[in-house]
Amino acid sequence: MKRLLRVLLFVTSSGAFGVTPSEIVSINSHAIVYLEVENSAGEMVTHGSGFIVSQDGYVLTVNHVKPLAGQQLVAVIGQKSGTKFPVTFRDADENSDIALWQLPQSATCRYSVAVSDKEVKVLDRVVALGFPENEGLAPSPISITNTTSQLGFYKADGLLSPGNSGGPVFNEGGFAIALIEGGGIPGSQNNDLIPIAPAIALLKKHSVRAGFDKPVIFADSCYASCRARENGIESWGSQTEWHDSTGWMDGGSDPVRECDKLMAARLVGHPDSEIELFPGTKGRDEDSKKDVLGHVSYMYKCGGTLRSGPIYVQKQSPGCGLWQ
Incomplete structure (x- = not known):
């Protein structure tokens, strides 16, 4: 369901800030990586942040968070402590x-x-x-103060910790529009932001299947397998005959509408049930009678199969979440 929420928030943002800081964390927490440069003894030399931009694991970060000879760069997804994955330099x-x-x-x-x-x-x-240094994954709401700085960075108010270096900067629509520079280039400041354009050029150079101005749409094979409502119904736990009638009514009523009313009344409080009418007059029928004055009254009779306890199809789908 998280993937459905993600798409919904991109499409139906509301309020002064379309996607709130807490929503940005919720939507993207599994795509932010903690990066650590380790020496040959496995000791940390320096660290920073980065973010995954494709289903096959391409990661953007700043170039100054990189290993030297005899060192390696490792990533932990969504948190500081956890499984460390060695990452491969691409460009x-x-x-x-x-x-x-x-x-x-x-x-x-x-x-x-x-x-x-x-x-x-x-x-x-x-x-x-x-x-940030000595913290876990954290959002920092800031404002753009300059888009034409001498070094080509955006400037933003507030101080961003060097540990943020390489992390994404999101706009009000929930899209990454910059990377946190966080130092490392002479003359830069901790609130310098690198515009996303050169990063997009790098992604397109390598034909990375990233989400440009829209979320990445997952293939069905990405999702876990489960029995979810949107997968459709495979069978029913219970099937019984159902019959009901309206009682005597004045003429002018529509048998279809009256049967629909009876079915709706029967299904109140049972959202996972359905009634399928029998074909022909067995499903909808009527009786009539005249009183002593010649007025005709009608009784509408309805019958069908009442099904409840749906067993949904087992398959991979967005309703199951990503396969972990």
């Missing part, structure tokens, strides 16, 4: 301080952050997401 734009890495291939499909290079304006409210 970098050194002028923009952006690097592209990739997680090991997995039988599962990765959650990913959608990106957008739509215009960013001064006073735009944005949310930076990453792993």
